[in-house]
Amino acid sequence: MNCQQARELMDAYLDQELDLMTSSQVGRHVAECEGCGEVYAKYRRVRDGVSEQMPYFAAPPKLEEKIRAELDLRKEERRAAKTVANWGRWAAIAACVAGVLLFTFVSVRALRRPSGSELLAQEVVSSHIRSLLANHLSDVVSSDQHTVKPWFSGKLDFAPVVKDLSADGFPLIGGRLDYLNDRPVAALIYKHRQHTINLFTWPSAGGDSGPQSYSVRGYHVLQWTRAQMTYWAVSDMSAADLNNFARDFMR
Numbered sequence: 418m419n420c421q422q423a424r425e426l427m428d429a430y431l432d433q434e435l436d437l438m439t440s441s442q443v444g445r446h447v448a449e450c451e452g453c454g455e456v457y458a459k460y461r462r463v464r465d466g467v468s469e470q471m472p473y474f475a476a477p478p479k480l481e482e483k484i485r486a487e488l489d490l491r492k493e494e495r496r497a498a499k500t501v502a503n504w505g506r507w508a509a510i511a512a513c514v515a516g517v518l519l520f521t522f523v524s525v526r527a528l529r530r531p532s533g534s535e536l537l538a539q540e541v542v543s544s545h546i547r548s549l550l551a552n553h554l555s556d557v558v559s560s561d562q563h564t565v566k567p568w569f570s571g572k573l574d575f576a577p578v579v580k581d582l583s584a585d586g587f588p589l590i591g592g593r594l595d596y597l598n599d600r601p602v603a604a605l606i607y608k609h610r611q612h613t614i615n616l617f618t619w620p621s622a623g624g625d626s627g628p629q630s631y632s633v634r635g636y637h638v639l640q641w642t643r644a645q646m647t648y649w650a651v652s653d654m655s656a657a658d659l660n661n662f663a664r665d666f667m668r
Protein backbone atom coordinates (compact mmCIF):
# COMPACT_ATOMS: atom_id res chain seq x y z
CA MET A 418 0.00 0.00 0.00
CA ASN A 419 1.40 3.39 -0.94
CA CYS A 420 0.88 6.69 0.81
CA GLN A 421 -1.85 7.96 -1.51
CA GLN A 422 -3.93 4.86 -0.97
CA ALA A 423 -3.34 5.00 2.80
CA ARG A 424 -4.50 8.61 3.01
CA GLU A 425 -7.55 8.06 0.90
CA LEU A 426 -8.54 5.28 3.27
CA MET A 427 -7.63 7.17 6.41
CA ASP A 428 -11.15 8.42 7.22
CA ALA A 429 -12.68 5.01 6.77
CA TYR A 430 -9.86 3.47 8.80
CA LEU A 431 -10.53 5.83 11.69
CA ASP A 432 -14.23 5.07 11.59
CA GLN A 433 -13.47 1.33 11.45
CA GLU A 434 -15.40 0.98 8.24
CA LEU A 435 -12.79 -1.08 6.36
CA ASP A 436 -12.72 -4.80 5.96
CA LEU A 437 -10.22 -6.67 8.09
CA MET A 438 -7.62 -7.12 5.32
CA THR A 439 -7.65 -3.47 4.15
CA SER A 440 -7.75 -2.23 7.72
CA SER A 441 -4.62 -4.19 8.67
CA GLN A 442 -2.82 -2.95 5.54
CA VAL A 443 -3.60 0.68 6.39
CA GLY A 444 -2.63 0.03 10.00
CA ARG A 445 0.69 -1.45 8.98
CA HIS A 446 1.43 1.43 6.57
CA VAL A 447 0.60 4.04 9.19
CA ALA A 448 2.87 2.27 11.69
CA GLU A 449 5.78 2.03 9.23
CA CYS A 450 5.42 5.33 7.28
CA GLU A 451 6.35 8.40 9.25
CA GLY A 452 4.42 10.90 7.09
CA CYS A 453 1.21 8.90 7.10
CA GLY A 454 1.69 8.14 10.80
CA GLU A 455 1.65 11.87 11.51
CA VAL A 456 -1.41 12.47 9.39
CA TYR A 457 -3.12 9.62 11.14
CA ALA A 458 -2.25 11.03 14.57
CA LYS A 459 -3.68 14.41 13.51
CA TYR A 460 -6.89 12.84 12.25
CA ARG A 461 -7.29 11.00 15.53
CA ARG A 462 -6.78 14.09 17.61
CA VAL A 463 -9.43 15.91 15.59
CA ARG A 464 -11.88 13.05 15.89
CA ASP A 465 -11.30 12.55 19.61
CA GLY A 466 -11.56 16.31 20.13
CA VAL A 467 -14.86 16.44 18.36
CA SER A 468 -16.43 13.61 20.29
CA GLU A 469 -15.10 14.96 23.61
CA GLN A 470 -15.76 18.65 23.19
CA MET A 471 -18.85 18.91 21.04
CA PRO A 472 -21.91 18.91 23.28
CA TYR A 473 -24.42 16.14 22.79
CA PHE A 474 -27.97 17.36 22.46
CA ALA A 475 -30.79 15.10 23.47
CA ALA A 476 -33.85 15.48 21.20
CA PRO A 477 -36.58 17.42 23.00
CA PRO A 478 -39.41 15.10 24.12
CA LYS A 479 -41.91 16.97 21.85
CA LEU A 480 -39.81 16.29 18.74
CA GLU A 481 -39.35 12.64 19.64
CA GLU A 482 -43.08 12.32 20.18
CA LYS A 483 -43.82 13.96 16.84
CA ILE A 484 -41.39 11.70 14.98
CA ARG A 485 -42.77 8.60 16.64
CA ALA A 486 -46.36 9.66 15.88
CA GLU A 487 -45.37 10.28 12.26
CA LEU A 488 -43.78 6.82 12.04
CA ASP A 489 -46.82 5.18 13.64
CA LEU A 490 -49.09 6.99 11.18
CA ARG A 491 -47.05 5.74 8.24
CA LYS A 492 -47.18 2.20 9.63
CA GLU A 493 -50.95 2.50 10.09
CA GLU A 494 -51.40 3.76 6.53
CA ARG A 495 -49.33 0.92 5.15
CA ARG A 496 -51.37 -1.59 7.13
CA ALA A 497 -54.67 -0.05 5.93
CA ALA A 498 -53.48 -0.11 2.32
CA LYS A 499 -52.51 -3.73 2.75
CA THR A 500 -55.95 -4.56 4.21
CA VAL A 501 -57.71 -2.86 1.29
CA ALA A 502 -55.47 -4.76 -1.13
CA ASN A 503 -56.32 -7.98 0.70
CA TRP A 504 -60.05 -7.28 0.51
CA GLY A 505 -59.69 -6.50 -3.16
CA ARG A 506 -57.86 -9.75 -3.70
CA TRP A 507 -60.49 -11.75 -1.79
CA ALA A 508 -63.30 -10.03 -3.69
CA ALA A 509 -61.60 -10.90 -6.97
CA ILE A 510 -61.20 -14.53 -5.88
CA ALA A 511 -64.83 -14.68 -4.72
CA ALA A 512 -66.02 -13.22 -8.03
CA CYS A 513 -63.91 -15.78 -9.86
CA VAL A 514 -65.31 -18.67 -7.82
CA ALA A 515 -68.87 -17.39 -8.29
CA GLY A 516 -68.25 -17.15 -12.02
CA VAL A 517 -66.93 -20.69 -12.19
CA LEU A 518 -69.89 -21.98 -10.14
CA LEU A 519 -72.39 -20.16 -12.35
CA PHE A 520 -70.68 -21.46 -15.48
CA THR A 521 -70.70 -25.01 -14.08
CA PHE A 522 -74.36 -24.71 -13.06
CA VAL A 523 -75.37 -23.43 -16.52
CA SER A 524 -73.28 -26.08 -18.24
CA VAL A 525 -74.67 -28.88 -16.10
CA ARG A 526 -78.20 -27.65 -16.80
CA ALA A 527 -77.48 -27.42 -20.51
CA LEU A 528 -75.86 -30.84 -20.59
CA ARG A 529 -78.35 -32.43 -18.21
CA ARG A 530 -79.54 -35.66 -19.72
CA PRO A 531 -83.30 -36.04 -19.84
CA SER A 532 -84.65 -38.23 -17.05
CA GLY A 533 -86.19 -41.62 -17.72
CA SER A 534 -89.66 -40.08 -17.48
CA GLU A 535 -88.77 -37.32 -19.95
CA LEU A 536 -87.41 -39.88 -22.40
CA LEU A 537 -90.56 -41.94 -22.01
CA ALA A 538 -92.70 -38.83 -22.57
CA GLN A 539 -90.82 -38.31 -25.87
CA GLU A 540 -91.43 -41.94 -26.78
CA VAL A 541 -95.12 -41.52 -25.98
CA VAL A 542 -95.39 -38.48 -28.26
CA SER A 543 -93.56 -40.32 -31.07
CA SER A 544 -95.98 -43.22 -30.73
CA HIS A 545 -98.94 -40.81 -30.77
CA ILE A 546 -97.71 -39.10 -33.96
CA ARG A 547 -96.96 -42.44 -35.61
CA SER A 548 -100.47 -43.74 -34.86
CA LEU A 549 -101.99 -40.68 -36.53
CA LEU A 550 -99.65 -40.70 -39.56
CA ALA A 551 -99.78 -44.41 -40.35
CA ASN A 552 -103.55 -44.38 -40.41
CA HIS A 553 -103.29 -47.19 -37.90
CA LEU A 554 -105.01 -45.61 -34.96
CA SER A 555 -107.13 -48.56 -33.91
CA ASP A 556 -106.84 -52.32 -34.18
CA VAL A 557 -110.30 -52.64 -32.72
CA VAL A 558 -112.76 -49.90 -33.60
CA SER A 559 -115.51 -49.63 -31.05
CA SER A 560 -116.99 -47.11 -28.71
CA ASP A 561 -118.03 -49.96 -26.45
CA GLN A 562 -115.66 -50.60 -23.56
CA HIS A 563 -117.08 -54.13 -23.31
CA THR A 564 -115.83 -54.81 -26.82
CA VAL A 565 -112.47 -53.08 -26.48
CA LYS A 566 -111.41 -54.60 -23.16
CA PRO A 567 -111.86 -58.28 -24.17
CA TRP A 568 -110.09 -57.62 -27.46
CA PHE A 569 -106.82 -57.19 -25.52
CA SER A 570 -107.08 -60.49 -23.67
CA GLY A 571 -104.69 -63.04 -25.14
CA LYS A 572 -102.71 -60.24 -26.77
CA LEU A 573 -101.32 -58.80 -23.54
CA ASP A 574 -100.28 -60.35 -20.22
CA PHE A 575 -102.49 -57.85 -18.37
CA ALA A 576 -106.07 -56.58 -18.59
CA PRO A 577 -106.16 -52.82 -19.18
CA VAL A 578 -108.75 -50.65 -17.47
CA VAL A 579 -111.07 -49.43 -20.24
CA LYS A 580 -113.58 -46.68 -19.49
CA ASP A 581 -116.14 -44.99 -21.68
CA LEU A 582 -115.99 -41.27 -21.07
CA SER A 583 -118.41 -40.13 -23.77
CA ALA A 584 -120.65 -38.56 -21.08
CA ASP A 585 -117.67 -36.37 -20.16
CA GLY A 586 -117.01 -35.35 -23.76
CA PHE A 587 -114.27 -37.94 -24.36
CA PRO A 588 -115.86 -40.78 -26.40
CA LEU A 589 -113.90 -44.03 -26.68
CA ILE A 590 -112.97 -44.79 -30.30
CA GLY A 591 -111.09 -48.07 -30.02
CA GLY A 592 -107.93 -49.83 -28.95
CA ARG A 593 -104.57 -50.81 -30.35
CA LEU A 594 -101.49 -52.76 -29.37
CA ASP A 595 -98.40 -50.67 -29.13
CA TYR A 596 -94.85 -51.01 -27.89
CA LEU A 597 -93.44 -48.61 -25.29
CA ASN A 598 -90.84 -48.70 -22.54
CA ASP A 599 -89.49 -51.95 -23.99
CA ARG A 600 -92.78 -53.81 -23.64
CA PRO A 601 -96.12 -54.36 -25.36
CA VAL A 602 -98.73 -51.95 -24.01
CA ALA A 603 -102.42 -51.18 -24.52
CA ALA A 604 -103.31 -47.99 -26.38
CA LEU A 605 -106.84 -46.69 -25.87
CA ILE A 606 -108.05 -44.06 -28.30
CA TYR A 607 -110.39 -41.30 -27.23
CA LYS A 608 -111.69 -38.28 -29.07
CA HIS A 609 -112.42 -34.80 -27.90
CA ARG A 610 -114.00 -32.73 -30.69
CA GLN A 611 -111.43 -32.95 -33.51
CA HIS A 612 -108.63 -34.03 -31.19
CA THR A 613 -107.35 -37.54 -30.72
CA ILE A 614 -106.13 -38.78 -27.36
CA ASN A 615 -103.87 -41.80 -27.06
CA LEU A 616 -103.95 -43.30 -23.60
CA PHE A 617 -101.14 -45.83 -23.14
CA THR A 618 -101.32 -48.16 -20.17
CA TRP A 619 -99.38 -51.04 -18.69
CA PRO A 620 -98.77 -52.52 -15.23
CA SER A 621 -96.55 -50.64 -12.80
CA ALA A 622 -94.95 -51.83 -9.58
CA GLY A 623 -95.07 -48.34 -8.03
CA GLY A 624 -97.76 -46.79 -5.85
CA ASP A 625 -100.28 -44.17 -6.95
CA SER A 626 -98.70 -40.99 -8.29
CA GLY A 627 -99.28 -38.03 -10.58
CA PRO A 628 -100.63 -36.72 -12.74
CA GLN A 629 -97.28 -35.40 -13.90
CA SER A 630 -97.34 -33.18 -16.97
CA TYR A 631 -94.82 -32.95 -19.81
CA SER A 632 -94.71 -30.87 -22.93
CA VAL A 633 -92.97 -32.44 -25.92
CA ARG A 634 -92.82 -30.81 -29.36
CA GLY A 635 -96.10 -28.98 -28.74
CA TYR A 636 -97.92 -32.03 -27.43
CA HIS A 637 -99.18 -32.23 -23.89
CA VAL A 638 -98.47 -35.41 -21.99
CA LEU A 639 -99.87 -36.49 -18.62
CA GLN A 640 -98.64 -39.45 -16.64
CA TRP A 641 -100.22 -40.98 -13.59
CA THR A 642 -100.28 -44.30 -11.75
CA ARG A 643 -103.39 -45.80 -10.19
CA ALA A 644 -103.97 -49.30 -8.81
CA GLN A 645 -100.60 -50.54 -10.07
CA MET A 646 -101.29 -49.44 -13.63
CA THR A 647 -99.37 -46.62 -15.25
CA TYR A 648 -101.09 -44.29 -17.72
CA TRP A 649 -99.63 -41.94 -20.31
CA ALA A 650 -102.16 -39.66 -22.01
CA VAL A 651 -101.05 -37.59 -25.00
CA SER A 652 -102.87 -35.20 -27.29
CA ASP A 653 -102.53 -31.96 -29.22
CA MET A 654 -105.49 -30.47 -27.34
CA SER A 655 -105.01 -27.93 -24.57
CA ALA A 656 -103.35 -28.87 -21.31
CA ALA A 657 -106.57 -27.94 -19.48
CA ASP A 658 -108.65 -30.33 -21.64
CA LEU A 659 -106.09 -33.11 -21.14
CA ASN A 660 -106.20 -32.46 -17.39
CA ASN A 661 -109.98 -32.82 -17.48
CA PHE A 662 -109.64 -36.07 -19.38
CA ALA A 663 -107.19 -37.47 -16.80
CA ARG A 664 -109.40 -36.31 -13.94
CA ASP A 665 -112.48 -37.97 -15.51
CA PHE A 666 -110.58 -41.18 -16.21
CA MET A 667 -109.23 -41.40 -12.63
CA ARG A 668 -112.66 -40.75 -11.12
Ligand SMILES: [Zn+2]
Pocket residue numbers: 419420423446450451452453454
Ligand atom coordinates in the same frame (compact mmCIF):
# COMPACT_ATOMS: atom_id res chain seq x y z
ZN1 LIG B 1 2.96 6.83 3.83
